[in-house]
Amino acid sequence: MAAEAWVTLATNDSYAVGALVLAHSLKSANTTRPLVVMITDQVSTAMRDRLGVVSCLVQEVNVMDSHDSAHLALLARPELGITFTKLHCWALTAFSKCVFLDADTLVIQNCDELFEREEFSAAADAGWPDCFNSGVFVFRPSLETYSKLLSFAVSEGSFDGGDQGLLNSYFADWATKDISRRLPFIYNMTASGSYSYRPAYKQFGKNVRIVHFIGSPKPWQASEASAFQRPVPGDHIGLWWSIFVSHVLPCLSSEMTG
């Protein structure tokens, strides 16, 4: 079997905490694939070491900002420019197929079946469902695709200033071409899914495999009080915190939590 891997990204110690919890959630779900964590030079040495313990491979990449601040301002999310760094995942050619997971995702049930999907597969964005959400996607590393994406980014920019706008323009036929490229929403359930249409969540929520904590605050920015609450069923933030408290917090040095 050709090498396959999960891939995530952390450009600082804060998102690296997310990556650590994600790594533990993948382990708890008994995945058979390794996790690659792409990092940048702002990640502390202590954090790198810790990431090296829980993931198979820590890969340093360069920050590539989109410098498209007019569009970014629109989203009021200036920090998303950095997600252009995500494009580096296409350069991970040691692997034939990968699934990218944002560092703010949590795997709550085994979903290795995602590796049966083809590039480019992703789930609908609940905000505008003819776009996909770029927090979870199946792709094939390829230097050719990588360089095409970079040229496309330079010539076309991104309609939202981040990787999601760029990838949606590049893989523009996602919504209409092949239904198998459309991942079910249970593989990238954004928090809004549990309250925008409650009866659907009540009906289908038990099938959710990956939760995605889009927007702010991230779970690691939530009040520490939640750490002392026991998670109740369907309480995804509580689940995130229970993994954090049991597996991640005990190994964090003060250097990493700064």
Add this chain to the structure above:
Amino acid sequence: MAAEAWVTLATNDSYAVGALVLAHSLKSANTTRPLVVMITDQVSTAMRDRLGVVSCLVQEVNVMDSHDSAHLALLARPELGITFTKLHCWALTAFSKCVFLDADTLVIQNCDELFEREEFSAAADAGWPDCFNSGVFVFRPSLETYSKLLSFAVSEGSFDGGDQGLLNSYFADWATKDISRRLPFIYNMTASGSYSYRPAYKQFGKNVRIVHFIGSPKPWQASEASAFQRPVPGDHIGLWWSIFVSHVLPCLSSEMTG
């Protein structure tokens, strides 16, 4: 060419006002298909007459409530039980193919191409995008489907207590079977679409063909003040009101606005 029609539903004079505005919007968009308005006995005689002037056919149907108030309570929308009445549209066998439009939709560009789609086509619900929104759908009237839907409703109920839950369970393979049954979001853009993911709205909003004012308040329940504002581009409520003020209000008797 076999007979094709738009179909809407109004069980009272309030939704009938929506149907009147919708009828005018279809006319402004130069559709070549007629509009059938299904009504119930609560619609006043004056309103029936008025509906008869702007639509080709006013069809009286029986109210069939879902009596599934536990589920309805979940949505906090007890009035939705009445939408089971929508199922009557399958009994309109004078037509070979139809497009159902909620009375709270507004056609802003010609979209007769919808009649090229097959049963059952609908657009994703932005709340849980693996479900479709049942405010706009393409169907084929058929007494067989009609009776199957009724039996299904009785035996299975609806997970949201309304027609959307029922139709999503009945047409359960919509999300996975055939991408051509997935209408683009521009054919049923719910208001959330314009603010949940603004950059996508900015990029694709100009293509929007049908706007859907889901939830409360409906445009006809909005403050009358909006009637005196000139609509700005992309101001869909303003557009609704400008049609209402020019074409509908002058012909409403006090009997109908009670």
